Amino acid sequence: MTPAVRIPEELSARVPVEQREPGLDRDAVRMLVSRGVEAAHHTFRELPRLLRAGDLLVVNTSATLAAAVDGWIGHARVVVHFSTRGDDGRWAVELREPDGRGTTRARAGGPAGTQVCLPGGGGLVLEEPLSGRLWWARVAGPDVPGLLREHGRPIRYAYTERDQPLSVYQTVFAVPSPDGSGSAEMPSAARPFTARLVAELVSRGVQFATVTLHTGVASAEVHEPPYPERFAVPEASARLINAAKAGGGRVVAVGTTAGRAVESAVGADGVVRARAGWTDLVVTPQRGVRVVDGLLTGLHEPEASHLLMLEAVAGREAIEQGYDAALQGRYLWHEFGDVHLVLP
Template sequence: MPVAIITGASKGLGRALARALAGRGWDLVLDARGAEALTEAAEAVSAHGTRVTALPGDVTDAAHRAALVSAAWRLGGVDLLVHNASALGAEPLVRLEELPLEGLRRVLEVNLVAGLGLVQEALPLLRASRAGSVVAVSSDAAAEAYETWGGYGASKAALDHLVAVLAVEEPGLRVWAVDPGDMATDLYAAAVPDDPDPRPEPATVVPGFLRLLDERPVQGSGSGGRGPMTPAVRVPAELSARVPVEQRGPGLDRDAVRMLVSRGVEVAHHTFTELPRLLRAGDLLVVNTSATPAAAVDGWIGHARVVVHLSTRGDDGRWAVALREPDGRGTTRARAGGPVGTEVCLPGGVRLVLEQPLSGRSERLWWARVAGPGVLGLLREHGRPIRYAYTERDQPLSVYQTVFAVPSPDGAGSAEMPSAARPFTARLVTELVRRGVQFAPVTLHTGVASAEAHEPPCPERFVVPEASARLINAAKAGGGRVVAVGTTAVRAVESAVGADGVVHGRAGWTDLVVTPERGVRVVDGLLTGLHEPEASHLLMLEAVAGRQAIERGYGAALKGRYLWHEFGDVHLVLP
């Protein structure tokens, strides 16, 4: 089994990463200053059946660093070293004129010197590994001048440069400095205790780290040694669309959103109502007709309240579910599911029994057996639309339906709205048809696997009707552009294409993940919402347009202060 050392592993990102690696079969050596919290974390992580050694101590202590590496050697070596331990220098953060010099020394010792010391101690074992890797947890404060973040940012800037040099000096290793973004951690709360905006849970960024380990990209000399999980995109909280556009002012309709248009690396700014003149006769839009059910429902595990997100109904009658914790603000935060056999009580006498995780990579989504009355009746009576913390309030289910949504006879639908199509109105569709643009309906019932934790999408049920396949093939043959409305439409149509590029009528389950390596065989363009660039979404965008174009587009969207998420603005990518 591979072996990892993780510092700062008792809570937050360190603990979340430890849990994910243990789920993949890694043996672990975990460090933190607090013995009690570290012991509790180690016990939780070891439930996966791997070997876990917990060593409380101060990572600035050379003897403690040596003990960490010795413990890893006893487990078999060091394949991965994650330096996650961090100090702020002052809590809360203060301006440089007020920063205690002793605090600055502590920041440099923990964030920088201890990291190098641990690497030096572990280097012989890292070199001996067939996949030796070092991950240093960095921050955008290393590159941006944020008020009060001076001491912390200086330490992370120095860490980034140290990582870049180490990558040059040790070409046999993979070395990355990774900025995971602001997260809901004790460290961030101590730094900015008055920040009212919700931050993502640490578990949501872990798939990006796992992607680094899986793909092992060579760090670029021009990037300061950074191994970015995504383009350098940080979305300010004020750019999250908190309510639908039609609720932002009188006389507004769904199509009153802005639209960024990318053609290669060139970008232009438009409104969505200009879409008919940006397309041409013979072009074809592939649209997802999946409707959105009220898929969130309150439940209880014993006396503890949970919120259940019902994701996907399997062919065997089981449901894929995600358990969430209420956050006190009307929304929820991520939590792990399990263990096997956990019973969740729902209204109306419905019970769920957790049977197994959907994936060995994560314990967030579980297959659950349903006992009692049916789930569809439960959702009709007690369900509400899934929403996340960046939204302002609950909305009626109609807000989450697109103009293309067609209720399924068996009640199936998308747990979360195929939001790229939300700005379409009947008036706009009519104008597009009048101008000779065609529509090809497909169906893909999307779950919640890729919404927040940034995991690869789970298998999803889809249908590409034979009539739509003929429309798509005819458009391609006639020189028209096939533009998918949303990544769900891309996944559906690319799952129905043969090696010869011909689309066929097809129905079933798809586990396709569209990547730059696989490429796209049908889709020429894409209309998509603006979402933070998690792994699978980013890979699909790269496959359609190329990484440089997507990075340019994301940068322009931030600079232009476009609004993000399902109620936000949109991005049209054309060839």
């Protein structure tokens, strides 16, 4: 796809699939399957028969935070998106302007020293820029996890119809972090999984390996590469991934976040080792992939940096053909939309 391509507004998924029709569950979304330049149409419930015994799915266990909080700069209302907790206790935040349809208008941050009043008597001070839209901020008053639990709501954008409860943004794999860390936005590729589907996959010999990558705030205006994010690949998962590769199984990352975590933990020898910390890795076609054989992901806008990882896995021509098929097939985009399985 080229940057000139635009996704028709009517192809934005405005509500989750289970709210569109009574009796549907999360796994009722459609799934485009790409093998090279060949694309086929399936439903997500067919995933177990598209994988085989010995394949391994890598899933992100990061829980989604209620990361949007109302605040005030003087008398002007703003919305604070809490993005990433730093090692020094500060938070990367984004300020946005409310418009009644989600918090879609980015607000210029700064200058340094700008104070934002928060609910419950707390506040934050912008200290230094992290990017054009994100600032490192020092938070005073209630601890941020408590603030988000009491006053936060999930981040949403104008293409969705309404606010949703936090449970709608949690995947079946989500595990709350003891320190209150999590993802500012849902690792949405895993959203269609249900406990029933996981059980069926396991019964067919498909394995799961868990990793954690806490995603920051995406930009609805400028699709810049991701900034450093906290991740962890446990020893048990590293062993599972290496064993799957050695046994001829396919390692399929569920989401670019899981793929980024795994590719951040592989050495030049192709062996995955337990690792935790921060990653600034951007997987590009030039860098290539060293572990991931396939990718299950949502449908991304043409400018999104996530597409670089898809091209690294499958090649540009395959991704362009797949997206053409998704547009022609009227697939739905964004976090409540349909999914794309890219296989070798």
